[in-house]
Amino acid sequence: MITVHLPDDLAAAFGFQNPLQLPAAPTLGDLLTSLDRTYPGLGSRLTSADGAIRPHLNIFLPQALARGEDGPRLPLSDGEDVWVIRAVSGGGDRARPAS
């Protein structure tokens, strides 16, 4: 199993208690797909249409920080913890960080 810790506002919106226990998945992208199957619509909160992790989110794996379009390709192992954390970028009104 993989233990997934999501932001509390998402947990409240989708009606679950943190953390979630999900079946082991070979990659982060597979885990996100499983998450969206369990809670329809949750996946689109975390990734854009092309599968990239949204720019103001960080997903921490035990050995790596997953970001952008490469993040979902990172491998996962049974028993690991995954933390989805909002980036230090609140307060603005742009969906993309200033370049």
Added chain:
Amino acid sequence: MAQDVVLLVGTAKGLFRFRSRDRHSWQEEGPDFLGAPIYAAVQDPRSGSLLAGVNDIFYGPSIRRSHDLGATWDQGGCDLSYAPGDPEEVLRVWSILPGPADQPDLLYAGVEASGLFRSLDGGDSWQEVDGIRSHPTHEQWASGFGGKCMHTLAMDPHRPGRMFFACSTGGLYRTDDGGNSWEPKNQGIRCDFMPEDQRFPEVGQCVHKFSLAAAPDRLYLQNHGGVYRSDDGGDSWIDIGQGLPSDFGFPVLAHPRRPDTAYVIPLGEGRLPPALQLAVHRTDDAGKTWRALQQGLPAHVFTGVLRDGFRADAHDPLGLYLGTTSGSLFASADEGERWQVVADHLPRIHSVAVAYAP
């Protein structure tokens, strides 16, 4: 009045609601989606449900629905996004338009980057409307300061199948066949931001807002410089801004019953009210003359009103509501003659809409 008026106020940091039975005494409800920028929130007149475009910085845009006047909201439908690999991305929801009465599950949404979505199931799922981002003129669309946004949608109540959208920059477009084909309708609208010999292009205008008047084929339009009227469904435009202290501004509002009456809110240097007096200007003769309405509106203000920050209700006399970029909300229950403060110190106000509650 048999119903309460409920103002839906979209701000840079959430959706606020203000409710009144008499349009003078207001009670705050909410707020909802605190922290999320809201550019569009409307009531679907067919069902009474509320629809809000929630542009969450962290989790992206969605269109949420409330079937109990804002007490609870759902998580929104799916597929409000361009296809994987598309060079553009859906970043924000700028406009929401419920469909006609005989198609109760049809909704439209205009988004940034400029494009149009349609839902055939009441917002459970969304599909991009074909023929718009593939339009031959699409490559001439660009981004204004607010973003490359499709901000205004309207269905013509007098002509079935006719619909308009406006995007900045890009201009005004019209379909007469229910959305199968679209034509730009910008002839006569000036682009002050172009060289002198290129100021009347087919497309590329920075239309800030348009509003359908009560008479068939009449529209009013506030451009990025220039206030206009069309009497032929947008085929041609007449400049009617000469009597205003500035022909720059964002909103324009046609009176829902009197076709010769329209309202604008001019902004001058620094995009501030001329002489720093917040004022609504009204024409009652289709733009020949204008009169400033400012009783109850503040002087010495450093604020503005954005394109969706000005709306009317359906009552007689007409109720008008405006929200400023410095977070003040004003109401008039007498067609704009006198104004009162509804709320102060809100976040920057993006949009105001009128809903009704039993």
